Amino acid sequence: MKIKNNIAISDSGFIFNPATGDSFSANPVGQKIFKMLQTSATEEEITADILETYQIDKVHFEKDFYDFINVLKKYKLLEEIEKD
Amino acid sequence: MKKTDITIAVTGLNAIDSPGPGISVIRAIRKSNFYNPRIIGLSYDTMEPGIYMHDLVDKSYQIPFPSVGTDNLLFRLKEINDKEKIDVIIPNFDAELFNFIKLEKRLLEQCNIRMFLPSMKQFEERQKANLYEFGKKYNLKVPKNKTIYSLNDINKIEYEFSFPVVVKGKYYDAKVAYNKDQIAEHFNRISIKWGLPIIIQEYVFGSEVNVTAIGDGTGKTIGAVPMRKQYITDKGKAWSGISLDDDKLLKITSDLIKSTKWKGSMELEFIKTSNDEYFLLEINPRFPAWVYLAVGCGQNHPDALLKMALGKKVNAFPKHETGKMFIRYSYDMIINLKEFEKISTSGEL
Missing domain, CATH: 3.40.50.20 (Rossmann fold)
Incomplete structure (x- = not known):
């Protein structure tokens, strides 16, 4: 999965979807994950990065990560990348 | 110059x-x-x-x-x-x-x-009462509607719609009704103000997106800017809105202008469903009150209309800026x- 190309995020964590006019705010962790998703980072790569940077165990992070992904899907900010 | x-x-x-x-x-x-x-x-x-x-x-x-x-x-x-x-x-x-x-x-x-201005034919065929037929003719999704002239007509259309429905005046006003009593209430209030007929329209769930556009009368779109209302007053008017990057909506608009050879300004009102379908609610044959947003987005539609009225050749605006907002104020x-x-x-x- 990847953030749609037309979705922008500012340095302050302000996310804007120009197709719908919706805007959102992400906290620093959300910004980090969002920016990694923009570069097509895999779930494993994101997990490894967050676990290395923040004091959180893998089980808790995976739960929060899926919640975050579901929010992104709900607001149609994600596009699925077809796997080979 | x-x-x-x-x-x-x-x-x-x-x-x-x-x-x-x-x-x-x-x-x-x-x-x-x-x-x-x-x-x-x-x-x-x-x-x-x-x-x-x-x-x-x-x-x-x-x-x-x-x-x-x-x-x-x-x-x-x-x-x-x-x-x-x-x-x-x-x-x-x-x-x-x-x-x-x-x-x-x-x-x-x-x-x-x-x-x-649009021709009389263009003006008449997009009237609210004719919009469903207009949609069929030009291959646009339009919520089903029926025109009624008296309170007795409500009983005749009762089984053609499921609630809620939208009760609309010929020119202005629209209210959502959740039962027959509310239809009657809105019928009376709107018909006293704006006259008959009253239009009963199927309610489509989704977010309202509008387009201000201008056609040169030959089928060419001179400009079009889509907008989503962000804050709506109790009269259903946009108090703030934001310009969108919506290619599908712009394509629907340019196809409509091409097939109708629309001449002059227009405002298109759509409901966008969660499945990204667009239902045309109204075509207003004039500029919308929010047309100044188009100027803010790099498309001065009134200026383009002036030039066309004076017989000047006008090129289509190549693009518009997205993410521009307007916010009204009272003074x-x-x-x-x-x-x-x-x-x-x-x-x-």
Whole structure:
């Protein structure tokens, strides 16, 4: 999965979807994950990065990560990348 | 570049809580790089704020209500034209457009006043009561609707719709009804204000997106800017909105202008469903009150319309800026009683 190309995020964590006019705010962790998703980072790569940077165990992070992904899907900010 | 002096008459000066487009149109024209406009306001009511906005409107005249017909309107416009030598009129009310379209040829021949309006056929076929058929003809999704003329008709259509439904006036107003009693209530309230018929329309769930667009009459789209309302007043009007990057909506708009050969300005109102389907709710054959957002997005539609009205060639705007917002505000003007007296007694200010 990847953030749609037309979705922008500012340095302050302000996310804007120009197709719908919706805007959102992400906290620093959300910004980090969002920016990694923009570069097509895999779930494993994101997990490894967050676990290395923040004091959180893998089980808790995976739960929060899926919640975050579901929010992104709900607001149609994600596009699925077809796997080979 | 030296700007050309031009006299433009504009209606819709009612910049109130359900605003007419006139003030936005005037602000856009005053941003023109080509014209140095003298703006003549044409008003129906002495309380239309635009009459008193002297930084935008140079002179105002009262004109007769649309219900008194074209002859009275023509007579009054000739009186005004004798003093002002009007080059172009931009009418901005749905309810007056019928008269202005009928007068288009006579105003040109007898007064050398130009307009750039849709044809009577274009005007009529997109009427709310005809919109469902219009959608079928031009391959657009339109919520099912029925026209009713009396409270008894509610019983006849009861089983054709599931609740909620939208109860709409011929020109203005729309209310959601969740049962027959509410239909009757809205029927009475809207018909007293705007007359008959009343349109009952299927309710489509989704978010409302609108487009302000302009066609050159040959099928070419000169400009189009989509907008989503962000804050809606209790009258259903946008208090703030944001321009969108929506290729599908722009394609629907340009296809519609191409197939109808739409001439002049228009506002398209859609509901976008969660499945990204677009249902056309209304076509207003005029600029919307929020048309100044298009100027903010790099497309000055009123200026383009002026040029086309004067027979100039206008190229299509290549793009518009997205993520631009408008937010309305209210403002108390202090008016000298003398001014109110003058417009009330002499019909001009």
